[in-house]
Amino acid sequence: MGWDGMSETKTRSLAALGLTAQGGAEAVVTGLAVDSRKVKPGHLFAALPGSRVHGGEFIQYALRMGAGAVLTDAEGARIAADHLAGSPAALVVVEDPRAALAYAAALWFGAQPEVVVAVTGTNGKTSVASFTRQIWSAMGIPAVNIGTTGVEGAWEAPLGHTTPEPITLHGVLAEAAAAGVTHAAMEASSHGLAQKRLDGVRLAAAGFTNLTQDHLDYHADFDDYFAAKAGLFARVLSEDGVAVIQMDSLRGPEMAEVAENAGLEVIRVGRGENNHLRILGLRFDSTGQDLRFSWNGTVHQARLELIGGFQSENVMVAAGLAIGSGSDPAEVFAALPQLKGVRGRMQLAATRSNGASVFVDYAHTPDALATALKALRPHVMGRLICVFGAGGDRDTTKRPLMGEAVAENADVAFVTDDNPRTEDPAAIRAAVLAACPEAVEVGDRAEAILRGVDALQPGDALLIAGKGHEQGQTVGDVVYPFDDVEQASVAVAALDGHLT
Numbered sequence: 350m351g352w353d354g355m356s357e358t359k360t361r362s363l364a365a366l367g368l369t370a371q372g373g374a375e376a377v378v379t380g381l382a383v384d385s386r387k388v389k390p391g392h393l394f395a396a397l398p399g400s401r402v403h404g405g406e407f408i409q410y411a412l413r414m415g416a417g418a419v420l421t422d423a424e425g426a427r428i429a430a431d432h433l434a435g436s437p438a439a440l441v442v443v444e445d446p447r448a449a450l451a452y453a454a455a456l457w458f459g460a461q462p463e464v465v466v467a468v469t470g471t472n473g474k475t476s477v478a479s480f481t482r483q484i485w486s487a488m489g490i491p492a493v494n495i496g497t498t499g500v501e502g503a504w505e506a507p508l509g510h511t512t513p514e515p516i517t518l519h520g521v522l523a524e525a526a527a528a529g530v531t532h533a534a535m536e537a538s539s540h541g542l543a544q545k546r547l548d549g550v551r552l553a554a555a556g557f558t559n560l561t562q563d564h565l566d567y568h569a570d571f572d573d574y575f576a577a578k579a580g581l582f583a584r585v586l587s588e589d590g591v592a593v594i595q596m597d598s599l600r601g602p603e604m605a606e607v608a609e610n611a612g613l614e615v616i617r618v619g620r621g622e623n624n625h626l627r628i629l630g631l632r633f634d635s636t637g638q639d640l641r642f643s644w645n646g647t648v649h650q651a652r653l654e655l656i657g658g659f660q661s662e663n664v665m666v667a668a669g670l671a672i673g674s675g676s677d678p679a680e681v682f683a684a685l686p687q688l689k690g691v692r693g694r695m696q697l698a699a700t701r702s703n704g705a706s707v708f709v710d711y712a713h714t715p716d717a718l719a720t721a722l723k724a725l726r727p728h729v730m731g732r733l734i735c736v737f738g739a740g741g742d743r744d745t746t747k748r749p750l751m752g753e754a755v756a757e758n759a760d761v762a763f764v765t766d767d768n769p770r771t772e773d774p775a776a777i778r779a780a781v782l783a784a785c786p787e788a789v790e791v792g793d794r795a796e797a798i799l800r801g802v803d804a805l806q807p808g809d810a811l812l813i814a815g816k817g818h819e820q821g822q823t824v825g826d827v828v829y830p831f832d833d834v835e836q837a838s839v840a841v842a843a844l845d846g847h848l849t
């Protein structure tokens with residue numbers, strides 16, 4: 350069987366997938382597909398309402414490829430009525446085919462790790478998912494994290510999406526479970542939640558980090574974005590689940606209310622007195638921080654080899670998820686000093702011979718840029734220099750806000766390209782520069798990094814923001830190899846005459 354779980358021999362009846370065909374037709378399907386181009390004979394094709402086009406438009410092609418059944422909504426059935434009329438394929442029409450597909454995929458693959466937790470929020474999801482997995486691993490539990498950086502831990506696989514569509518997601522969960530993985534921590538992106546990609550996952554606990562601007566190209570407005578994230582607590586997590594909420598973030602208290610209204614137990618995380626996991630104090634130095642916190646009133650202290658105060662918040666949410674899903678608090682807290690930062694998140698990428706540091710970070714939203722720069726301040730004596738840009742084919746309104754965040758929080762800035770995709774790179778840079786006119790414009794990212802590194806004096810630090818772990822620069826439809834960490838090393842070697 351391929352890793353996508355589709356085999357020549359496996360079959361399931363529609364009833365076994367929780368689906369009822371029109372006219373009571375009985376059908377046995379040989380697999381599931383969400384893209385007509387991937388349909389094999391006998392497959393169930395899910396024709397979903399998309400953001401660009403209705404999947405109903407592709408039913409005719411799926412039928413030509415031999416689809417044995419079609420799952421869609423009334424609109425999809427209407428679009429393809431002529432093709433469906435002359436076809437032997439069973440037709441399942443439901444109000445919400447995305448949710449139906451999510452449950453069908455869960456039933457098709459049939460296995461998930463015993464304990465799965467999910468985390469949502471604008472920033473910090475990958476970090477929290479990784480920290481949760483690292484806590485479990487340190488406790489000797491076979492665990493994975495699933496998200497932007499793929500599947501990592503006791504079982505590994507690359508992924509194209511932060512929250513994969515249900516067929517890929519359940520294929521991964523089932524394969525990981527078969528490989529002995531008992532615990533998984535996954536990211537729930539707002540797209541994933543809005544599209545119900547994870548509705549079939551049985552969650553023990555779910556976390557919320559924060560909500561600030563991003564993705565307003567996809568969500569109608571900020572409230573719509575909040576509603577998508579709130580779906581994790583209001584819809585996906587079942588009543589016996591535990592919600593872990595970062596209360597100090599803008600919409601934290603509101604999210605806690607959503608969770609409480611859904612009848613969930615809530616672990617509150619934050620600085621205020623009423624929190625279960627309370628941050629009491631942070632002390633920063635050049636390699637990390639000491640975190641003083643309390644759990645239900647008992648004080649603990651942990652050394653974290655992580656840069657940036659926001660990482661302590663992420664660590665507390667991760668600890669809450671581990672505890673909320675059944676791990677022993679004492680064992681969880683004992684694991685914290687072993688936590689390593691996620692690749693490309695406040696990663697020390699290189700050090701100049703004059704001692705100045707170069708950090709690579711994935712900040713690609715206004716809030717993440719402000720947070721990352723503010724977080725670096727207490728670790729740095731000199732000036733903060735920032736190299737950054739905004740992505741093409743993404744929320745255009747965040748560009749000036751990103752410029753503003755850097756103008757306010759860095760001492761020197763270079764505006765460069767970050768995946769212009771199909772847009773004109775100069776126009777993206779201009780939108781950013783409008784809010785930080787003192788920044789230097791250097792389109793070529795490698796050159797911008799070289800200029801940033803060259804500007805470093807003793808005690809200064811450079812933040813190269815936006816690409817983090819990414820391995821490419823997408824221009825048009827072409828992905829050129831590009832790695833900020835590597836470019837930082839190359840620049841330091843070129844300027845200091847040695848390799849770091």
Ligand SMILES: CC(=O)N[C@H]1[C@@H](OP(=O)(O)OP(=O)(O)OC[C@H]2O[C@@H](n3ccc(=O)[nH]c3=O)[C@H](O)[C@@H]2O)O[C@H](CO)[C@@H](O)[C@@H]1O[C@H](C)C(=O)N[C@@H](C)C(=O)N[C@H](CCC(=O)O)C(=O)O
Nearest residue numbers: 383384385397399400401402404407510511512514538540
């Ligand atoms: C905006 C968005 O999320 N789009 C996702 C969505 O596509 P869609 O339903 O809107 O697709 P559409 O193009 O309108 O097509 C409608 C339907 O027709 C089907 N189709 C299309 C063409 C064809 O020939 N045959 C066919 O069957 C498509 O599979 C789809 O089901 O469902 C598709 C199938 O699951 C996804 O591949 C697609 O991800 C696109 C590629 C994408 O870029 N998504 C990004 C924005 C995303 O999801 N990002 C989040 C992270 C964001 C973050 O937090 O930073 C993520 O979780 O990765």
Ligand SMILES: Nc1ncnc2c1ncn2[C@@H]1O[C@H](COP(=O)(O)OP(=O)(O)OP(=O)(O)O)[C@@H](O)[C@H]1O
Nearest residue numbers: 471472473474475476497659710711712717720721
């Ligand atoms: N708790 C936090 N609060 C504010 N900013 C944060 C927080 N955690 C991380 N960040 C910033 O956000 C960036 C991305 O972090 P991370 O990859 O963990 O988030 P994410 O939510 O998974 O992002 P994505 O939506 O792209 O998958 C980091 O590089 C850092 O700059």
Ligand SMILES: N[C@H](CCC[C@H](N)C(=O)O)C(=O)O
Nearest residue numbers: 713739740743767768815816
């Ligand atoms: N998941 C995010 C990643 C953005 C990373 C940044 N490098 C960019 O290309 O904008 C998105 O697709 O919006």
Ligand SMILES: [Mg+2]
Nearest residue numbers: 474475497511
């Ligand atoms: Mg992520």
